[in-house]
Amino acid sequence: MSEGSGTGAPRTPETGRRGKPRSREELRAQVQATRADFERQVQARKAQLDATNELIEQRTGRNLILAILIGLVAGVIVVGSLVFIKELFIPFGMAMAGFAAFELTQAFRSAGRRIPRIPTVLAAVAIIPASFWFHAGGQLVALSAGIALVVVWRLVEELAVPARRAGGAALGRDLTWSILVQLYVSLLASFVLLLLAEPGGEWWVLAFVIIVVAVDTGAYAAGLSWGKHPMAPTISPKKTWEGFAGAATTAVVAGVLLSLFMIDQPWWFGVVFGVVLLLTATAGDLAESLIKRDLGIKDMSSWLPGHGGFLDRLDSILPSAAATYVLFLIFR
Structure with a gap:
């Protein structure tokens, strides 16, 4: 076959060597484009999450992400110590x-x-x-x-x-x-x-802490979603009756479930348990808010980001602990 025959110019060593590099360059460009697209999606999701968290923080005064992380760490410590030793x-x-x-x-x-x-x-x-x-x-x-x-x-x-x-x-x-x-x-x-x-007291402690957390969570979620009518505007302006209704619902549900499956009590005791802790947790929260209002401060400290201070997290637990001990003595 003559040199002039065929579909094109003869394939030289140079053009043969250039074929594979072009494939590698295309693959590298495709990987870089995919990576850039993934990073853009991550940044968009992060910006969306930050914007949502900022809106929640403006309305509730909490950094939701930090609050959840600190709450999880504290929960692991409490549950681990109560359940094991x-x-x-x-x-x-x-x-x-x-x-x-x-x-x-x-x-x-x-x-x-x-x-x-x-x-x-x-x-x-x-x-x-x-x-x-x-x-x-x-x-x-x-x-x-x-x-x-x-x-x-x-x-x-x-x-x-x-x-x-x-x-x-x-x-x-x-x-x-x-x-x-x-x-x-x-x-x-x-x-x-x-x-x-007390014998079996660790389960009562765990139960009342869970109910208090349920009260706080129910009030937070319902108040954030539907809160319109202030509960105690001069003491705690962000508390609403809608939030209180949400807290009542979660408190009773948690009380019944924990009574049946954790502390071996009848369902009706769970209703009593939930209602009592709903009242003590709410009263404790309002009492601390009244103290802070009198002192002219927003939080007791800034040691727990997303929560405020230690007392800001214990305000509902402290009176609820006393109420739970009384219930334990009566119904055990």
């Missing part, structure tokens, strides 16, 4: 009570009320193991000792530094608030440990 819950409870007492004390001090920090935190921490190991007697002794320590500490401060003396009326207010911190944080938190120390 309930004594492991003691250091967790001590930390929570200590941080909550410190936050509340610091908030009062920022408003000019001189509540001693060190004895307040020590008393809140000490009552936790005392209530677990020595039951109601240990709770009473630890509470009394804590109140005495805080009062004596404040009186010594008043006498030791004449230049900073508050005077009779101001000193009386400081002592009153110091005692109230012990009753609000230390005493109410200790009921969790009293309940935990």
